[in-house]
Amino acid sequence: MKKRLQVAVAIIVNNDEQVLIARRHAHQHQGDLWEFPGGKREANETRLEAVQREIHEEVGLQVEQAEPLMQIIHDYPELQVELDVWLVSEFSGEATGKEGQPLVWCPLAELSAREFPAANMQIIERLTNLYLV
Ligand SMILES: Nc1nc2c([nH]c(=O)n2[C@@H]2O[C@H](COP(=O)(O)OP(=O)(O)OP(=O)(O)O)[C@@H](O)[C@H]2O)c(=O)[nH]1
Numbered sequence: 001m002k003k004r005l006q007v008a009v010a011i012i013v014n015n016d017e018q019v020l021i022a023r024r025h026a027h028q029h030q031g032d033l034w035e036f037p038g039g040k041r042e043a044n045e046t047r048l049e050a051v052q053r054e055i056h057e058e059v060g061l062q063v064e065q066a067e068p069l070m071q072i073i074h075d076y077p078e079l080q081v082e083l084d085v086w087l088v089s090e091f092s093g094e095a096t097g098k099e100g101q102p103l104v105w106c107p108l109a110e111l112s113a114r115e116f117p118a119a120n121m122q123i124i125e126r127l128t129n130l131y132l133v
């Protein structure tokens with residue numbers, strides 16, 4: 001059986017309609033691609049706690065309020081991921097790459113020009129519709 005990972009990811013949009021993206025390290029799964037910050041949910045954690053913890057650990061922001069946006073199950077050849085995608089409506093702090101990863105506030109209109117893992121395609125489509133229509 002393939003491994004299945006539950007992954008909490010955050011769509012963090014600022015007042016200039018830019019979304020926070022990070023570049024995955026070369027050695028990671030789906031390396032060198034852009035991602036929305038987040039990571040694997042731990043046992044004993046709710047989905048909301050997972051996204052709050054991951055965002056604090058990876059980019060140093062406090063998630064003050066977030067709403068579930070969508071869930072995506074995607075099969076990579078080597079593993080299956082369940083992306084639990086949150087739209088962060090309120091946050092505080094300054095974003096920094098706590099794990100040495102490059103961070104960019106990317107204008108929503110330019111998201112589709114970046115390379116993301118295949119599982120992210122539906123998210124990009126959804127965001128484009130939400131904000132640019
Ligand atoms: N964070 C994040 N992971 C994603 C995205 N899209 C996607 O397919 N993934 C996949 O989700 C899985 C888990 O994410 P992760 O590597 O961030 O997990 P993590 O922060 O707990 O990493 P760690 O194992 O180094 O502690 C990876 O296999 C990654 O390729 C995305 O937009 N953001």
Ligand SMILES: [Mg+2]
Binds near residue numbers: 037038039040058
């Ligand atoms: Mg991560």
